[in-house]
Amino acid sequence: MLPNVSDRFFDFLKEKSLWVRKETLDIHRIAQETRLASSLSCVEILVTLYYGKIINHNPKNTKWEQRDRFIISKGHGSISFYPILADLGYFPKEELGRVCKEGTFLGGIPDCIIPGYETTNGSLGHGLGVACGIALALKRRDRKEKVFVLLGDGELYEGSVWEAVMFAREHMLDNLTAIVDDNKICMLDFCRNILNLEPLEDKFRAFQWDVHTVDGHNVRELHNILLNLRKDERGKPKVLIASTVKGKGVPVLETDPLNHIKNIKPEDIDRVISDLK
Amino acid sequence: MNVEKKTMRDVFIESVYNRMHGDSNIFFLSADFGSPKLDILREKFRERFINVGIAEQNLINVSTGLALEGYTVYAYAIAPFLTMRAFEQIRINIALHAQLMDVNVNIIGVGAGLSYDVSGPTHHCLEDISIMRTLPNISIFSPSDWAMAEKFVDYSIRVKKPKYIRFDGKPLPRIYENIRDVKLENGFHEIREGDEICLISTGYMTHKALCIADSLSRIGLLIGVIDVFLLKPINEEQFFKLLKKYRSVITIEEAFIEKGGLDSLISGILSKRNSSVRLRRKGFGDSYVFEMGSRDHLHKLNGLDDESIIKDIREMLKS
Numbered sequence: 058m059l060p061n062v063s064d065r066f067f068d069f070l071k072e073k074s075l076w077v078r079k080e081t082l083d084i085h086r087i088a089q090e091t092r093l094a095s096s097l098s099c100v101e102i103l104v105t106l107y108y109g110k111i112i113n114h115n116p117k118n119t120k121w122e123q124r125d126r127f128i129i130s131k132g133h134g135s136i137s138f139y140p141i142l143a144d145l146g147y148f149p150k151e152e153l154g155r156v157c158k159e160g161t162f163l164g165g166i167p168d169c170i171i172p173g174y175e176t177t178n179g180s181l182g183h184g185l186g187v188a189c190g191i192a193l194a195l196k197r198r199d200r201k202e203k204v205f206v207l208l209g210d211g212e213l214y215e216g217s218v219w220e221a222v223m224f225a226r227e228h229m230l231d232n233l234t235a236i237v238d239d240n241k242i243c244m245l246d247f248c249r250n251i252l253n254l255e256p257l258e259d260k261f262r263a264f265q266w267d268v269h270t271v272d273g274h275n276v277r278e279l280h281n282i283l284l285n286l287r288k289d290e291r292g293k294p295k296v297l298i299a300s301t302v303k304g305k306g307v308p309v310l311e312t313d314p315l316n317h318i319k320n321i322k323p324e325d326i327d328r329v330i331s332d333l334k
Numbered sequence: 335m336n337v338e339k340k341t342m343r344d345v346f347i348e349s350v351y352n353r354m355h356g357d358s359n360i361f362f363l364s365a366d367f368g369s370p371k372l373d374i375l376r377e378k379f380r381e382r383f384i385n386v387g388i389a390e391q392n393l394i395n396v397s398t399g400l401a402l403e404g405y406t407v408y409a410y411a412i413a414p415f416l417t418m419r420a421f422e423q424i425r426i427n428i429a430l431h432a433q434l435m436d437v438n439v440n441i442i443g444v445g446a447g448l449s450y451d452v453s454g455p456t457h458h459c460l461e462d463i464s465i466m467r468t469l470p471n472i473s474i475f476s477p478s479d480w481a482m483a484e485k486f487v488d489y490s491i492r493v494k495k496p497k498y499i500r501f502d503g504k505p506l507p508r509i510y511e512n513i514r515d516v517k518l519e520n521g522f523h524e525i526r527e528g529d530e531i532c533l534i535s536t537g538y539m540t541h542k543a544l545c546i547a548d549s550l551s552r553i554g555l556l557i558g559v560i561d562v563f564l565l566k567p568i569n570e571e572q573f574f575k576l577l578k579k580y581r582s583v584i585t586i587e588e589a590f591i592e593k594g595g596l597d598s599l600i601s602g603i604l605s606k607r608n609s610s611v612r613l614r615r616k617g618f619g620d621s622y623v624f625e626m627g628s629r630d631h632l633h634k635l636n637g638l639d640d641e642s643i644i645k646d647i648r649e650m651l652k653s
Binding site for chain 2 (some may be wrong): 170175176177178179180182183185186187188189190191192193194195197198213216217220221223224230
């Protein structure tokens with residue numbers, strides 16, 4: 058039997074994910090300062106949002122009024138967004154070969170000088186509150202654009218996140234979707250060994266958010282649920298807790314609780330890339 | 335002098351309220367902090383007044399989001415909590431973004447210096463000017479009376495950059511009778527012209543400086559008084575022209591000294607130009623004030639009472 062269009066579409070998203078992982082490793086080869094493991098756990102999320110056409114955007118006009126607003130609150134862990142932005146035309150692909158080099162705008166931690174980044178989020182815990190302000194502004198102007206925020210699970214230790222969680226529900230920001238890249242590891246250990254974040258769903262439910270969960274590496278599931286969440290306007294802010302693996306695709310990272318600060322040596326990158334599935 | 339006392343915040347908020355009628359682009363956010371005039375504003379503009387709760391960090395973050403979408407935003411709270419609890423939010427979301435895009439957030443802190451005298455050291459605000467001066471891209475406005483505060487409303491809407499506005503908590507009399515003639519952009523104003531010595535102050539302490547200058551003028555001593563209301567950006571060249579008329583200047587402030595506040599601003603202006611103008615700094619040393627008492631009492635404990643300042647003036651005149 059021939060694969061249907063839908064299968065082809067998800068195969069395309071899978072291929073893109075593989076390509077993004079490869080490109081991210083290539084960046085890490087020349088810029089060892091980049092946080093690799095954290096950037097690998099959110100690859101399918103970013104790919105689904107952008108290649109899956111969940112997010113409305115315009116690479117030719119980053120201030121396009123009808124764009125959806127995407128805030129990457131876990132800024133450090135989004136090096137994998139660089140190849141996506143370059144591929145979509147936000148900046149020339151050659152720039153990917155200059156990450157962290159003198160004179161470039163692509164740093165070890167992304168800033169809003171990079172075309173395609175709405176805000177600067179090198180410091181954790183800021184993105185959701187700023188996104189609340191944006192979502193509120195869009196609502197007051199009766200605009201239909203949506204706001205998406207990517208948070209890390211470790212970031213949820215920041216108290217300011219929960220100030221924003223309370224705010225979003227009170228103001229019924231149903232144009233806001235938070236995606237938690239739940240990769241279960243902080244800088245020094247598994248979150249469960251630091252301060253257990255579980256039961257995470259219950260925490261958001263207690264704040265009366267609309268809570269969903271997903272396998273954060275399954276593009277088919279991600280696509281279905283994000284498409285629904287984008288349309289959903291029932292008065293509640295929405296959170297999608299995406300269960301992911303920190304360092305996904307690189308076995309030596311996947312099993313290591315210290316993988317946040319673990320580098321893959323430049324000479325090992327080719328082998329790691331050839332082992333990618 | 336017009337002796338009718340008003341709080342800067344009430345006059346400022348009333349003026350913002352009046353602007354909100356014709357300007358649908360203004361939001362007013364508070365971290366559960368009020369004022370009589372704010373009660374009227376929040377009743378009338380329910381869609382554009384938001385109480386974020388006792389959550390200064392989120393106050394700044396939500397304000398940033400609104401400003402990034404083009405709104406003029408006022409973020410209102412108690413000064414020490416706003417500037418120090420939410421300092422990193424101000425740094426990352428406001429100062430940093432403002433370098434690349436319009437972020438018109440007007441951060442209003444009430445309770446400058448010792449406004450909350452008997453509330454103790456948690457509520458004393460002796461660090462705000464120092465720490466806010468370290469941030470690029472943010473203006474610092476510290477008026478000494480309600481007329482100046484009112485004048486700033488137009489600037490706060492027109493200039494689409496972040497500003498830190500610090501208000502005294504207490505009702506105070508008007509200083510500026512001819513406020514139209516004062517140039518905001520200069521950042522300072524010589525209220526009294528003196529012979530040899532000049533007092534330099536901001537906010538509440540300008541009232542104190544005027545009292546001292548007036549009492550000394552009765553015995554024939556002409557002491558200058560310069561009120562600094564816009565600490566950043568300030569017209570340094572103009573300011574230096576004024577300072578070098580004097581042999582000595584004394585900064586008096588309800589703030590820690592030698593830590594980047596008003597005294598450091600003046601010291602910087604003088605030293606950059608190898609000036610021979612002598613500078614004496616009066617304010618708080620390197621410790622907090624736990625003892626209770628009125629503002630006058632706390633001044634006395636820290637050498638900021640009239641008597642101590644006059645003693646300094648006399649010493650400097652002799653030397």
